[in-house]
Amino acid sequence: MENYNIFFNPGIEDFQISLNSIAYIDKTELILHINKLLNTKKRYICVSGPRGFGKTTIVNMLTAYYSHSKDSINIFDNEKISKNKNWNRYLGQFNVIKINIANFINKNIYIEDMIDTIYEALINEIRESIPKLRSFIKENKSFYKIYQKIYNQTQRKIVLIIDEWDCILILKRKDKEFQKKYIDFLNNFIERKEYIVLTYITGILPIKKYNNTSSLDIFDDYSMLSPSFMSEFIGFPENEVKNICNEYKLNFDLVKEYYNGYHLKQQYHEIGDNGTIIEKNQCVNIFNSFSVINAIINKEVKNYWNKTKEYNIVKQYIQRNFNDLKEYIEVLLNGDRIKISIINYRNDLFTLENKNDIIIFLINLGYVGYDIETEEVYIPNKEMYDIFKSIINTKLFKHFEQSKKLLEATWNLDSDTVAELIEEAYNNFSNKQNHYENSLTSSIMNAYQIAKEYYTILHVDDGRRFDDIVFLPAPDHHEKPILLFELKEEDENLNTVNDKIKFQNYPRNFEDHYDKMLFIRITYNKNKHISCTIEKYIKK
Incomplete structure (x- = not known):
């Protein structure tokens, strides 16, 4: 044998x-x-x-x-x-x-x-x-x-x-x-x-x-964007799904509502056995075969796509509202379509630069459909609709929205909004510690969670009872300013940002960014009220 x-x-x-x-x-x-x-x-x-x-x-x-x-x-x-x-x-x-x-x-x-x-x-x-x-x-x-x-x-x-x-x-x-x-x-x-x-x-x-x-x-x-002759061999075709539903006693209309909706354009030429050129030009309607099979095994039509390996990646991009992706998702959830361009897509997880890139990534993953004739994307079925709806309604998504609002307010020197959002973050922070300064530091880190997309976060020991926090721009975001946070009690001595930089022993890799630095002083009092000042460093 x-x-x-x-x-x-x-x-x-x-x-x-x-x-x-x-x-x-x-x-x-x-x-x-x-x-x-x-x-x-x-x-x-x-x-x-x-x-x-x-x-x-x-x-x-x-x-x-x-x-x-x-x-x-x-x-x-x-x-x-x-x-x-x-x-x-x-x-x-x-x-x-x-x-x-x-x-x-x-x-x-x-x-x-x-x-x-x-x-x-x-x-x-x-x-x-x-x-x-x-x-x-x-x-x-x-x-x-x-x-x-x-x-x-x-x-x-x-x-x-x-x-x-x-x-x-x-x-x-x-x-x-x-x-x-x-x-x-x-x-x-x-x-x-x-x-x-x-x-x-x-x-x-x-x-x-x-x-x-x-x-x-x-x-x-x-691919899903240009399948050519592969279109009829991707997923499950509608006529076969009908036969499967009859065999396994599944409601075809319900299966279609949940798992159908991928319309692939079959457009190519081939040479027949007798040497004649055969032109193929038709739309192939396919179902999500993964979910159809799971519905058969479990005898239940429901959402199975959130069990796939890539679900958490998609969820992360949407919840972080990358490049205001939420706007696109809300348009799609309303039943509308969005026109996109696939010409300059790099197909590189390192260089997803805008909403358009993310949407094409979602096409490849099967989360949205693509109409090759109109160059539009759409939500193909109820399974994907429910996934998008559940993601944008989570507390985590709302937290990332608040975090993005906080970061943008910081960049815009809007100290009142920064103070308001940090105080709100502290009041909602679930792991409050005995030391107010430590719990405030943790609250700030949690509130600025979205900043991890743009910054490397450092703690700098200045000899006091807690560290300063420094957001150093990541290599791909060198245009962003350094964010230097200092926590102070209301009665502590206050220095200007220039004094802080001059007398504090910060790492040398800050030097290239001194002309793009924001100094954010978070001041708190015994009543746990927070105020904020933001200074822009002026290089002399």
Whole structure:
């Protein structure tokens, strides 16, 4: 009996699980589209879209179809693809290398450890499958040379498949160095050689364009924004959902209200078997397959999308009201649409610069729909409507709104508003301590929570009973002023900001910002009433 490989020619096992699953929908005719791209300039395919819309099932299907096997492959005999001419032309004809990046990551992993783990896991299976390569592979860590040797030994070309390629980018979205090293790894892993007949990768995000020498720049993206022939293979089509609802006794109208609403434009040309050009131009209406399947399993139509991994990321962006995102969300909740531009979107979690970028990010995640003809976004169904409604109605969202108002008042030298909001924050702060100064410090930190998006927050010991608080602009927000907070009792001696800077021993990295510094003095009395003065430092 043949060993069950996971990475090198994994075979049919994972696809067999899909066939055995609830609400399996036959998408095997996608293989016919892919076959036409093999060993052409279009053989680099990136399929992106929401989690749970069937990308991994398709990965397992392609793996089962292309993987070389000593045994006959019968798993497709009763599928739609088998009704087509020459459907089995490439069945079992290639060496498939399949990697699911999600299997190799955790929050604390180092990129070097992850790469070594992937390499060792793959190499161990190649050694077992091709004994003649054991000594060569032991001494080599060049993917290029390994692929070359595999081809020379087997005379079979290679299919590379990477599932969830971007999950590590989302997990490590704040670690630029990690991401750079990961992209370097992908560039080494993905070879542009003649014996690689197909490279197929999936993720939530389309591939960002890096530079002309990057292997990632050669990929064609098939996404929620531009699905092309993939449109009919993403999610669940309406006619199939009707059949599923009949089989499992679910209310189709209710399922449609909750999970429908993604309208993908199928617009492309292909060459038929007789050489004629076939034009495809129609709208495909799809359902959220993740939620449909969960409704079947639980026998209940409700919101399942808030259980996905990316929910907390979306929730964070909305609750922090990034670039006044709430305004857009409220327009969408009213049933209106918003026109957006997708031309300059960078597809980079580091450079989400405005509401437009965030909305496109939400399209990729499946939270909003996109009409390619009108270039408008909309809330597709009740499931997503309820998610947005619940997020903006939370106490945390209102807290971030207040925090943003406080920060803007500080920048605008509005000392009365700052005093009012800080006093309100203190009165509402739940963890009051015995020492008023300490609890006030904690209240200020909590009230300015939104500032963490723009600043690194430092505590500077000035020899008194509690520290000054300094908000130092983050590298990406160097245009913001330093915020220097001092807490004083009403009867303490008061100095000007210039005196404070002159006589206090602050770190040297403040020097570059002295012409952009605000000195915020928070004064409190025995009745716990707070007043505020804000001075702008004038460089002499």
